[in-house]
Amino acid sequence: MLPKKASTNQLSLFFSFADTLNQKHPLYVLAQQINWSIFEQAFEPLYSSTNGRPAKPIRLMVGLLMLKHIRNLSDESVVEQWSENIYYQYFCGATSFVPGYPCEASELVHFRKRIGEKGIELILQESIRVNGQDSQDEQVSVDTTVQEKNITFPTDAKLHQKIIKRCQAIAKQEQVVLRQSYEQTLKQLKRAQRFRNHPKNKKRARKADKKIKTIAGRLVRELERKLPVGSVYQKDLQLYKQVLAQERHSKGKIYSLHEVDVCCISKGKEHQPYEFGNKVSIVLTDSGVIVGAMGFRNEYDGHTLRPALEQVKRLVGKLPKQAKVDRGYRGEKNVEGTEILLPSPPDKTQSYYQKRKLSRLHRKRAGIEAVIGHLKTDYRLKRNFYKGIVGDNINIMLAAAAFNFKRLMNHYKVSFCLFLQRLFYSLQRLLWVKNKFKYTF
Incomplete structure (x- = not known):
C-alpha cells in the first residue's frame, strides 16, 4: 500500500534540520541536488492504493540504497547508522531527529526486488544528471572487469559434501528413513581428504573424494525413489544429479548450489587466473563520470560493446563520437556512428601530430583502470552479495551511481576549499597592503 505523505506544515517547535545542520556538508548539498520527485512518480504504480500495510516513504528507501553504496555498508549497518547520523536522516527526507531504526534491514531486499533493474537504472540516470556537463563528453573509455559472487572457491569435493548435507536435511524435513546415515564413514573420509598436497597423502585423498561422490549419488537416488513424484524437492535433486555428472571439461558447469548462474571467467591475471562471478562493462567519460554500467555472463569483450553504448544512449540521450577501448575489443570499428579507437602500431601515412594525438x-583510456579499482574497493563491486542474475545487474548499477554521487560530493568539497583558500589569500594581501601603507606614511 502507498505510504501516507508526511505533513510538513507543523514542524518541530525547537529543532529542525534545515535550520541547524551545516549547509556546506556534502550530504546536505547532494540532497538538494537530487530530484527526488522522479523516484516517487516512477515507483508509486508499484504499490497498491488500497490493500496492505502502509509502506515506508519512497525517498527513505531510495536514500538508504544510495547511502549503502556511497558509504560501503551492509543493509544492517546502513539501517543502524541512519538512527545515529542526522545527515543520513536529512538525506532520506526526515525533517527532525528520529531516535529509532527507519525500517528492518530485510525491507531493503524487498524494495530492490520491487523496483527491479529499471528502477536501479533510474537511480544511475539521476546520478549522471547531477554531474551536469561532465556527462556530455564526446569521448568515452570502455573496459570490462569481473564482479565476483559471494561463493567459496568451487571444488568437486566441496560440492559433493554440500549435496550430502542437503540430502540429509531433506530426509529429516520429509521424515524419510535413509538406509544408512554415513555419519562415521564421512568423518573418516573428511580426515583422509586433509593435506592432499603432501606426496604421501595424494592417493588417499583421491580415494576419499571418489567415495564421497559415490555416497552423494546413493543419497540422491534413494530420495528420488522415496519422495513422491510431485515433491517440491525434485528440482533440487535434478540439480544434484547434474553436479554429480559433470566432469572437468563439461560445458555449462555448476560451481555453486545456491548460485547456479555463476561463470568461471579468465582475465589473464597471473595472481588470479580464474574468477567466479559475471562480467561487467563500464563506460567512463573523459571528465570522470560513469555513463554506462552493465552486467554480462561471459561474453567476448567485443560483443559487450554494442549493448553498453545502447545503455549510454538510453541514459544520456546521445551516443559519444569516440570510444577508446583496449585490444580485447578487436572486431568493432564503428557502432551506430561511434568511432571505436583500438590501440595499434602507427600508420606510415599519419603525421607526427596524429600519432601523438x-x-x-x-x-x-588507462584512467578507467583506476576507476574500476575504486568501484571494487569503495563501492561494493568487489564481491556481490545479491541473489541471481538480477542481483548482479543491480549491484553493478548501484556501485556506478554511488561513484557518480561521491564524485559530486568531492567536487563540491574541493570547490569550497578553493574558495576558502582564495579568501584567505585575499585577506592576507589586504593586510600586507595595509601594513605597507602604514609604514610608508
Missing part, C-alpha cells in the same frame, strides 16, 4: 588518447 592517438597516443595521448590511449594513455588517457
Whole structure:
C-alpha cells in the first residue's frame, strides 16, 4: 500500500534540520541536488492504493540504497547508522531527529526486488544528471572487469559434501528413513581428504573424494525413489544429479548450489587466473563520470560493446563520437556512428601530430583502470552479495551511481576549499597592503 505523505506544515517547535545542520556538508548539498520527485512518480504504480500495510516513504528507501553504496555498508549497518547520523536522516527526507531504526534491514531486499533493474537504472540516470556537463563528453573509455559472487572457491569435493548435507536435511524435513546415515564413514573420509598436497597423502585423498561422490549419488537416488513424484524437492535433486555428472571439461558447469548462474571467467591475471562471478562493462567519460554500467555472463569483450553504448544512449540521450577501448575489443570499428579507437602500431601515412594525438588518447583510456579499482574497493563491486542474475545487474548499477554521487560530493568539497583558500589569500594581501601603507606614511 502507498505510504501516507508526511505533513510538513507543523514542524518541530525547537529543532529542525534545515535550520541547524551545516549547509556546506556534502550530504546536505547532494540532497538538494537530487530530484527526488522522479523516484516517487516512477515507483508509486508499484504499490497498491488500497490493500496492505502502509509502506515506508519512497525517498527513505531510495536514500538508504544510495547511502549503502556511497558509504560501503551492509543493509544492517546502513539501517543502524541512519538512527545515529542526522545527515543520513536529512538525506532520506526526515525533517527532525528520529531516535529509532527507519525500517528492518530485510525491507531493503524487498524494495530492490520491487523496483527491479529499471528502477536501479533510474537511480544511475539521476546520478549522471547531477554531474551536469561532465556527462556530455564526446569521448568515452570502455573496459570490462569481473564482479565476483559471494561463493567459496568451487571444488568437486566441496560440492559433493554440500549435496550430502542437503540430502540429509531433506530426509529429516520429509521424515524419510535413509538406509544408512554415513555419519562415521564421512568423518573418516573428511580426515583422509586433509593435506592432499603432501606426496604421501595424494592417493588417499583421491580415494576419499571418489567415495564421497559415490555416497552423494546413493543419497540422491534413494530420495528420488522415496519422495513422491510431485515433491517440491525434485528440482533440487535434478540439480544434484547434474553436479554429480559433470566432469572437468563439461560445458555449462555448476560451481555453486545456491548460485547456479555463476561463470568461471579468465582475465589473464597471473595472481588470479580464474574468477567466479559475471562480467561487467563500464563506460567512463573523459571528465570522470560513469555513463554506462552493465552486467554480462561471459561474453567476448567485443560483443559487450554494442549493448553498453545502447545503455549510454538510453541514459544520456546521445551516443559519444569516440570510444577508446583496449585490444580485447578487436572486431568493432564503428557502432551506430561511434568511432571505436583500438590501440595499434602507427600508420606510415599519419603525421607526427596524429600519432601523438592517438597516443595521448590511449594513455588517457588507462584512467578507467583506476576507476574500476575504486568501484571494487569503495563501492561494493568487489564481491556481490545479491541473489541471481538480477542481483548482479543491480549491484553493478548501484556501485556506478554511488561513484557518480561521491564524485559530486568531492567536487563540491574541493570547490569550497578553493574558495576558502582564495579568501584567505585575499585577506592576507589586504593586510600586507595595509601594513605597507602604514609604514610608508
